[in-house]
Amino acid sequence: MSTIYDVAKRAGVSKTTVSKILSGKENVRQSTLDKVNKAMEELNYIPSHFAQGMRVAHTKSIAVLLPEQYNYGLSEILRGIEETSAMHGYTMIVCSTGIDANMQMQYLREMISRQVDGIIFFSYARIDKNIEYLIELNKKTPVIVMDALLHENEALSSVRIDGEKLTQKAVQYLIDKGRTRIAYIKALGKYTAGFERYLGYCAALEENHIAYDPKLVKEADFKNHLTAGYEVTHELIEMKDPPDAIMTMTDMFAIGALNCLLEAGIRVPEEINVMGFDNIPLCSWIRPKLSTASQNQHHVGRTAFQLMLELIQDPQIGFRRMLLQGELVIRDTT
Amino acid sequence: MSTIYDVAKRAGVSKTTVSKILSGKENVRQSTLDKVNKAMEELNYIPSHFAQGMRVAHTKSIAVLLPEQYNYGLSEILRGIEETSAMHGYTMIVCSTGIDANMQMQYLREMISRQVDGIIFFSYARIDKNIEYLIELNKKTPVIVMDALLHENEALSSVRIDGEKLTQKAVQYLIDKGRTRIAYIKALGKYTAGFERYLGYCAALEENHIAYDPKLVKEADFKNHLTAGYEVTHELIEMKDPPDAIMTMTDMFAIGALNCLLEAGIRVPEEINVMGFDNIPLCSWIRPKLSTASQNQHHVGRTAFQLMLELIQDPQIGFRRMLLQGELVIRDTT
DNA sequence: TTGTAGGCGTTATCAT
DNA sequence: ATGATAACGCCTACAA
Numbered sequence: 001m002s003t004i005y006d007v008a009k010r011a012g013v014s015k016t017t018v019s020k021i022l023s024g025k026e027n028v029r030q031s032t033l034d035k036v037n038k039a040m041e042e043l044n045y046i047p048s049h050f051a052q053g054m055r056v057a058h059t060k061s062i063a064v065l066l067p068e069q070y071n072y073g074l075s076e077i078l079r080g081i082e083e084t085s086a087m088h089g090y091t092m093i094v095c096s097t098g099i100d101a102n103m104q105m106q107y108l109r110e111m112i113s114r115q116v117d118g119i120i121f122f123s124y125a126r127i128d129k130n131i132e133y134l135i136e137l138n139k140k141t142p143v144i145v146m147d148a149l150l151h152e153n154e155a156l157s158s159v160r161i162d163g164e165k166l167t168q169k170a171v172q173y174l175i176d177k178g179r180t181r182i183a184y185i186k187a188l189g190k191y192t193a194g195f196e197r198y199l200g201y202c203a204a205l206e207e208n209h210i211a212y213d214p215k216l217v218k219e220a221d222f223k224n225h226l227t228a229g230y231e232v233t234h235e236l237i238e239m240k241d242p243p244d245a246i247m248t249m250t251d252m253f254a255i256g257a258l259n260c261l262l263e264a265g266i267r268v269p270e271e272i273n274v275m276g277f278d279n280i281p282l283c284s285w286i287r288p289k290l291s292t293a294s295q296n297q298h299h300v301g302r303t304a305f306q307l308m309l310e311l312i313q314d315p316q317i318g319f320r321r322m323l324l325q326g327e328l329v330i331r332d333t334t
Numbered sequence: 335m336s337t338i339y340d341v342a343k344r345a346g347v348s349k350t351t352v353s354k355i356l357s358g359k360e361n362v363r364q365s366t367l368d369k370v371n372k373a374m375e376e377l378n379y380i381p382s383h384f385a386q387g388m389r390v391a392h393t394k395s396i397a398v399l400l401p402e403q404y405n406y407g408l409s410e411i412l413r414g415i416e417e418t419s420a421m422h423g424y425t426m427i428v429c430s431t432g433i434d435a436n437m438q439m440q441y442l443r444e445m446i447s448r449q450v451d452g453i454i455f456f457s458y459a460r461i462d463k464n465i466e467y468l469i470e471l472n473k474k475t476p477v478i479v480m481d482a483l484l485h486e487n488e489a490l491s492s493v494r495i496d497g498e499k500l501t502q503k504a505v506q507y508l509i510d511k512g513r514t515r516i517a518y519i520k521a522l523g524k525y526t527a528g529f530e531r532y533l534g535y536c537a538a539l540e541e542n543h544i545a546y547d548p549k550l551v552k553e554a555d556f557k558n559h560l561t562a563g564y565e566v567t568h569e570l571i572e573m574k575d576p577p578d579a580i581m582t583m584t585d586m587f588a589i590g591a592l593n594c595l596l597e598a599g600i601r602v603p604e605e606i607n608v609m610g611f612d613n614i615p616l617c618s619w620i621r622p623k624l625s626t627a628s629q630n631q632h633h634v635g636r637t638a639f640q641l642m643l644e645l646i647q648d649p650q651i652g653f654r655r656m657l658l659q660g661e662l663v664i665r666d667t668t
Numbered sequence: 669t670t671g672t673a674g675g676c677g678t679t680a681t682c683a684t
Numbered sequence: 685a686t687g688a689t690a691a692c693g694c695c696t697a698c699a700a
Contacts, residue, residue, distance in 0.1 A: 001446075003677055014687045019679060029685065049448040050393075051677035053384035054692045061427075075409045082430050091444065093395075094428050096416050110425065112335075113383040226619060255619065262621075282616060285560060285589065287596075337693055348671045353695060363669065385693035388676045 002043040011039035022047060053115060061091040062308060063111040065104065066122040073278050073297045074122065077146070080301020081120065088309060090117070101127045108133065118142040118308045123149060125190045131156070138319060142311035144304055148192040150321075157311060157319040159304040161295040163193055163277075166326040167200030167247070168207070170275050170293040173328055174245045175208050179273055183216040183236050183243035185229060185253045191222065194249050197277060201247060216243055220253055229256020237264055237272075244272055245334075251276035251283055251292055258290065258333065274333040288332035295326040336377040345373035356381060387449060395425040396642060397445040399438065400456040407612055407631045408456065411480070414635020415454065422643060424451070435461045442467065452476040452642045457483060459524045465490070472653060476645035478638055482526040484655075491645060491653040493638040495629040497527055497611075500660040501534030501581070502541070504609050504627040507662055508579045509542050513607055517550040517570050517577035519563060519587045525556065528583050531611060535581060550577055554587055563590020571598055571606075578606055579668075585610035585617055585626055592624065592667065608667040622666035629660040 004022070008015040013032055020026040021036050028036075039045075053059050062085060066074065082092050093116065095107045104127070111119060118141060121134060126149040134143045135155055145158040174182050184201045187194040198217075205212055218235065220228035229252060236243055237260070248254040254276030261268050268274055268288055276283060279294035303322060311317055338356070342349040347366055354360040355370050362370075373379075387393050396419060400408065416426050427450065431438045438461070445453060452475060455468060460483040468477045469489055479492040508516055518535045521528040532551075539546055552569065554562035563586060570577055571594070582588040588610030595602050602608055602622055610617060613628035637656060645651055 004679095005677075015678085016680090016687055016689095017685085020686085023679080027685065032685080046443050046447045048388070048677055049444075050384045050387035051692090052679080054382070054388060054677080054694090055679045056692095059384075078428075079430065082428060086430065091448070092428055094412075094416060094426055096413065096420065109380050110383075113380045114425075115382070115384060259621070282619070285616070286620065287593065335693095338695095339693075349694080350671055350696085351669085354670085357695085361669065366669085382693055385676090386695080388678090388693080389695045390676095 001048070002045050004045075004047070006043055007036065007039045007045050010043060011035040057115075058117050058312070059115045060089055061093055061114070061116050062118040062120060062305075063093045063095060063107075063114070063116040064120045064122070065095045065097050065107055065111075067097065067124055073280060073295075076297035077301040077304070080298040080303075081305045082301075084302045084305040085308075088305075090305075101130055104130050105133065108137065112137070112141070116141070117312050118144070120144045120146060120304055120308065122146045124193070125149075126192055142308060142315075142319075144308055144311070146300075146304060148196050155319050157307060157321065159300060159307055159322045160193075160324065161300065161326050162323045163197040164200040164203065166293045166295070167197040167277065168204045169200075170277070170328055171201050171204035171247050172207070173330075174247065174273055174275060174334065175204065175210070177245075177273065177334065179245035180210060181213070181216065181241065181243045182210075182245040182247055183218065185218050185220050185232055185246065185248040185257065187222045187249050187253075188219040188228075189222060191249075194222075197249050215239065220256075222250075225250065225252035226256040226259070229253035230260045231256075233257040233260040234264075237261070237266060242272075246272060246274050248274075248276050251278045251280045251290060254290055254292070254333075255282065255286060258286070258288075269333050275328075279329055283329070284331065291331045291334040292329050293326055294329045295324070300324060335382070336379050338379075338381070340377055341370065341373045341379050344377060345369040391449075392451050392646070393449045394423055395427055395448070395450050396452040396454060396639075397427045397429060397441075397448075397450040398454045398456070399429045399431050399441055399445075401431065401458055407614060407629075410631035411635040411638070414632040414637075415639045416635075418636045418639040419642075422639075424639075435464055438464050439467065442471065446471070446475070450475070451646050452478070454478045454480060454638055454642065456480045458527070459483075460526055476642060476649075476653075478642055478645070480634075480638060482530050489653050491641060491655065493634060493641055493656045494527075494658065495634065495660050496657045497531040498534040498537065500627045500629070501531040501611065502538045503534075504611070504662055505535050505538035505581055506541070507664075508581065508607055508609060508668065509538065509544070511579075511607065511668065513579035514544060515547070515550065515575065515577045516544075516579040516581055517552065519552050519554050519566055519580065519582040519591065521556045521583050521587075522553040522562075523556065525583075528556075531583050549573065554590075556584075559584065559586035560590040560593070563587035564594045565590075567591040567594040568598075571595070571600060576606075580606060580608050582608075582610055585612045585614045585624060588624055588626070588667075589616065589620060592620070592622075603667050609662075613663055617663070618665065625665045625668040626663050627660055628663045629658070634658060 004015045004018050008018045085092050097104045097107050186198045218232035220232050254274050276290050276292035279292045283290040283292050338349045338352050342352045419426050429441045431441050520532045552566035554566045588608050610624050610626035613626045617624040617626050
């Protein structure tokens, strides 16, 4: 690899001059500019990111930490981040960490070692110790948390969909359609995003003075979403007083539910309405097409990087919480 | 950030000693080891990746360049790469480049600047200029091409599924089941992977002395795979002499085809067999479940990184081509 | 077993 | 407008 010194020698100038041309901000005579450009061209010179990194604070790269087992929605967010960051000359480093606290820590250290300009942190579940560390980290390097992991008063940025309000909106829609026995399929385990969606379901019922019936609320395993959705739905339709609508925490549950209903010969949406959450592409590929509460994942990604850019450029900000609103996509199941 | 010097000072030793402890290979007295470890702990010392990178050749990171618009299979490969690389202490940098030749070039330069230890290159279509550049690059930094882009004699590594053989196997299966009028839905445009699969279709026909009927071969737009699959299937079933089986270049075409067949009241698999290619998760989520020619994407990713590791560790190898074999997954549509 | 000193490629400061 | 020089944090002969 040729260095700045090689270029300087070839162009017959000092390396200072070359460096100045590289950064582009200083005044240089046109003739030297040409000479140097020519030399760079000939040597196919590429500046060393490392040498630069040693001198300057920023590295024009951001790290994205995510849970290993990620779903379609997440990869859509990633694309949103990557696209936007590339547009601004940033490079994205991806780390799948799993939910192991120590693993996450180790990756964070590695990223600090690489002096990334910012960290975007995904997780399904909160780990107090890590959040504390992130808060500390955020004082030096912007951190954005991409889920409903944070407590009210914590000094950390976050970007996320308002799952509670959106679920409430969805359930309200079902109620407006005259449905009164609305089941909810939620995730088994500690998913913060799942919990707030569930709260939205409860809120909608309360708002409309519909009594909460625990028998209508089922927990399904997130890992085998399809089968799980199928099975709990089976329980639902065998009840003496079955639901006339099913709202789910995520589309995959809803699709599992649909499979069950269709197999049982129950007409959708006539007998039972079904509404998912996420708007994964699959929704419009299956028949009947699934109505769902939509979060535009790509937009979430874009928003996250845009916020990151602001945080990088103006450290004064410290942190900012962004709550994005979603909307209902009505298709054939409601 | 504290430096190696800070640690040395605090521990009362020289920075050389600290450095040696860091790399772990030299003999140190236990007492100094303890002192230094304690100092590192207290200062929360993290070595600078950049300073290290300036001194040593490798950076323990690889770059993955991919086309912007990627599908589910690709993200599965990515996970395979990421998982395996993380296991070996490597970090993965992701760049979505689009198919624009210059954009790809620019990213490549950026990655060289970052002294990545290897580059994994995805693309749907071949661009001669870039391939030439990659061949040149490969002399210094291992490059693996992840698709059937390369010509026979080019000095570049690649990892890919043998799409031709696998398609041939699939069509053979249909023939063995007694099907004789087998349609093929291929992709419109220049997809190298698509072309070799098509060759497999032709090969199977020839092998069994079945005349190639151009009317049974349809081209569908890859971008709207579902609708496209639907539409060309519509044409197929309106023929005077319709097919008794449909093989497709990709699962999404097959799912589009299935939608059409079911809507038309044609029984699958009784009247028409349908076989996809890729084995995306969706295959087993739809009804009837789609039979398909399977490539284990995760395994492809793992294999790619393992090869990368070999190439990094032994530059003598130069390059290696790996052709992975897939298998048929028989479900309900055949 | 531990320390000294030089250099990796770049940017920034201060001269010229 | 251009150049000499120091520094960034680390590794590595070589010396002690």
